[in-house]
Amino acid sequence: MALVPPYPRPPITEAVIELQLVAGLSQGELERLRERQKTRYPTIETVENIQLNFQPTSIATDRSLVGFKMTSKNAVDLIMIQQRTLSSVRLAPYVGWEYLFEKVVENYEAFKKVIGRREISRIGVRFINRIDIPLTKIQGRDLYEFVKVGVSVPNGLAQSVGEYYINATFIEKETGMSVRIQGGTLVPAILEHASILFDIDVFIDKAIPTREDEFWIKLNEMRATKNRVFELSITDEARRLFQ
Amino acid sequence: MNNLVQAIFQPSVSPFSFRGDALHQFRPAQSITEKDLAVSTEMTPGYDISLGKDRTITTIQGKVQRSITYKEQQGRTFEERVFDALVLLKVAVSEYAMHLDASERRKIFEDLDDVLNVEDWHDGDRFPEIASFRAFLKWAVYASFREWTSLGVSDDGNVLLAWQTDRGLLTANFASTGDVRWTAKITSLTGVEYAAGRSTPQYFAKQARFYLEGTE
Numbered sequence: 001m002a003l004v005p006p007y008p009r010p011p012i013t014e015a016v017i018e019l020q021l022v023a024g025l026s027q028g029e030l031e032r033l034r035e036r037q038k039t040r041y042p043t044i045e046t047v048e049n050i051q052l053n054f055q056p057t058s059i060a061t062d063r064s065l066v067g068f069k070m071t072s073k074n075a076v077d078l079i080m081i082q083q084r085t086l087s088s089v090r091l092a093p094y095v096g097w098e099y100l101f102e103k104v105v106e107n108y109e110a111f112k113k114v115i116g117r118r119e120i121s122r123i124g125v126r127f128i129n130r131i132d133i134p135l136t137k138i139q140g141r142d143l144y145e146f147v148k149v150g151v152s153v154p155n156g157l158a159q160s161v162g163e164y165y166i167n168a169t170f171i172e173k174e175t176g177m178s179v180r181i182q183g184g185t186l187v188p189a190i191l192e193h194a195s196i197l198f199d200i201d202v203f204i205d206k207a208i209p210t211r212e213d214e215f216w217i218k219l220n221e222m223r224a225t226k227n228r229v230f231e232l233s234i235t236d237e238a239r240r241l242f243q
Numbered sequence: 244m245n246n247l248v249q250a251i252f253q254p255s256v257s258p259f260s261f262r263g264d265a266l267h268q269f270r271p272a273q274s275i276t277e278k279d280l281a282v283s284t285e286m287t288p289g290y291d292i293s294l295g296k297d298r299t300i301t302t303i304q305g306k307v308q309r310s311i312t313y314k315e316q317q318g319r320t321f322e323e324r325v326f327d328a329l330v331l332l333k334v335a336v337s338e339y340a341m342h343l344d345a346s347e348r349r350k351i352f353e354d355l356d357d358v359l360n361v362e363d364w365h366d367g368d369r370f371p372e373i374a375s376f377r378a379f380l381k382w383a384v385y386a387s388f389r390e391w392t393s394l395g396v397s398d399d400g401n402v403l404l405a406w407q408t409d410r411g412l413l414t415a416n417f418a419s420t421g422d423v424r425w426t427a428k429i430t431s432l433t434g435v436e437y438a439a440g441r442s443t444p445q446y447f448a449k450q451a452r453f454y455l456e457g458t459e
Contacts, residue, residue, distance in 0.1 A: 009341045043330045046315060051308040069312055075333030076340075091337035093348070132342070189338060191385035191444055242341075 007242035011129040011198075012094040016087050017104045017219070020122035020205075024083040027065050029115050033081045034068045036114045037107075041070030041079055079107055086111055097223055105216070120208050120215075125222040126201040127230070130186060131238060132193045146238040147196055149183050177225050178203050181233075198233065202226045321366045328370040329359045335376055342384040351380075354394040372400035374419035378444065379404065382417065386448035388455075406455055411435075413454050415447065423447040427454040 025033070038044060047066040052059060067082030080087040088104045133146055143150055143161065151164045165184035172179050182199040189195045202222045209215040314327060332355055340348060359371065379402040383389055395403040397416060406413045411429030418424065425447055427438045442450060 011341055013338065013341075043327050044314070045312050047310060047312045049308060049310050051306060053306050066310060071330055071334065073330070075330050076337050091334065092340035093337070093343075093345075189381075190342060191381050 006096055007239070009242050010092075010094045011131045011242055012127055013092050013130045014126075014128040015090045015094055015100055016124070016126040016128075017100065018080075018085050018087040018122075018124040018126065019108070019120050020085050020124070022119040022121045025067075025081075025115065030065065030067055030081055030083065032114050033111065034070065036110055037070055037079060037081070041072050041077070043071040045069040045071075047080075047082065077103060101216075101219070101223075104219070119210075122203055122205040123208060123215075123219065123222065124201055124203040125219065125226050126199070126203075127226055129198040129200070129230070130189060131196040131198060131234075131241065132188075132190045133196065133238075133241065135192050135194060137237075138194050143196065144235075146235055146241075147183065147198060147233060148235065149181060149198065149233045172202070172225050172229065174228070175221065175225050177222060178205070179225070179229055181229065198230075200226050200229050202229065322361050325359060325361050325364055325370075329355060331373060332359070332371060332376050335373055336380065338377070339380045339384050347383075347389055350389070351383075351394075358394055358396060369398065369400045371396045371402060372419050375401045375417050378402070378419060378421045378423075379417040381421070382423065382444040382448065385444060386451060388448065388451050406451070408455055410455060410457065413451060415451075425450060429454055 034044060045068065047069060049064045049066055051062040051064075053062070065083075067080065067085075069078065069080050071078050076091040076093070078089040078091065080089060086107065088100070088107045090100050090103070094100075131147065138146070149166065151161060151166060153161055163185045165182075167180070167182045169178060169180045171177070180201040180203070182197065182201075184197050186195040186197050202225045204218070204222070209218050319327070333352060336343075336348060336351055343351070364370075390406070391404045392407045393405045395405070397403055401419070402417045404415045404417070411427065413428075414426045416424040421444055422441055423444055424441045425439065427436075427450070429436050429438075438454070440447075440450065
C-alpha cells in the first residue's frame, strides 16, 4: 500500500518511540543520563513509585525512583528515561517521521555514550491520535463514517452508540508485527467538537536486530506498519479533517 | 486517622507539584470516611476496610502503589521556575496545535515569551493558571479570531486578552471554568458606548465579532 503524503494537520497528539531494555538501569545510570541530556531537555520532572502499605496499627511508605521526564525548550520534544525504557516523544504539531527519527538516533547515541550498548527486549512505535470532528459534521451520522474501528452493537438494539472504549491486540497481516490499538470517545478537546481517540502501538519483542543498521531499518518498517494500520482504519471523511 | 491522611496526601516527598496521572486525584480530608476513600479504593482494589457505626473507618489493611510525576522545586532558582512555567504553557499549546497554523502557534509562543520572563516577574508572583490558558486556547481555536493586540495575566493567574481597533477596545478575562468576563468600549455614531458581560466562550465569540467587526 502506497504511503499517503503527510497531512497538513495530522491528528497526532503524541508520537513515541520506546526502546525497552532487558536489564534495568541503576539509579546512578538514570542520573548520569539525566545530566547528559539536561542541556537539550532542560525541564526535568521526576517519576517515582510510591507504595503505601496499610497495616492495622501502622502505615509503611516506600518510594523508588522510576526515572525522569525531560522536556526541551521548544516544549514539543521530550524524552522519558526510565529504569527499563528509553522513549523519545514528539508532541503536536507532528512535523514528520524524518524529524522524529533523527531525534531517536540522537537520543540513542547519547544513551550509548553514558551507559554503553544494552540489549533491547522490545521496540515500540506508538502514535496517539485525537480526531476532532465538528459537531456540525457528526450530528446524525455514524462514527464509522470517520473511523472504522469501534464497537459493534446488535442490530435493532441501540439508536446510536455513545461513549465507548476499546483495547485490542492483533498480528499485522503483511509484516507479522504486533499491534495494540486503543480507541474510544474522549472529553471534547475543542468547543463544539467530538473527540475520538485512536492510539496505535506497533511493537516487536522477538528477533530484535542487534546490528544497528538493521535496527534502524526495522524501526522504519514499523513506521510503515503504523501508517498502514492508520490508513486502513480511517475514512476519506476523516482524512478531510486533517487537510 | 490524621496521620493516615498525611501519609496519603502529603507523603514525604515535599515540596512538589503533581501532574498527570498522579495522586492529585486524592483529595484532602479532615477525617477519613468511606466516602473520602472512594476514589482510592476504586483505583486500587484489594483494600480491607472496616467501618465503625458512624461510618468512620476503623481499620485499613492493604497496599496502594501509584506512580507520580513531579518537578523538584527545592533548589530551583527563580529563573528556572519561570522557565518551567513557560514550558508548561507551551506544552499545553501542543494539545491544540493541529488546529493552529504555524504562524498562529508562533504568535502565541512569542506572546508567552513576552509575558512570562524574569524581567517582569518577581518571586512570589502567581504564574498563569494552566486551566485558564487552556480555556483561552479552546476559545481561540473555536472563534478563529486571533488578532489580539496583547496577551497578559491577571493577579489571580487568569489569561487576559485585549483587542484595540479603529472601532474601540475589547478586553477578555478567561476563567479556569471556561467562562469569559469581557468589557467593550466602542465608538458609534451616537458617541462612545460601554458594555460588559460574563459569557460562555461560544457567546463571547459572537460578542467579539460584533464589537470588533460590527457583525455577528
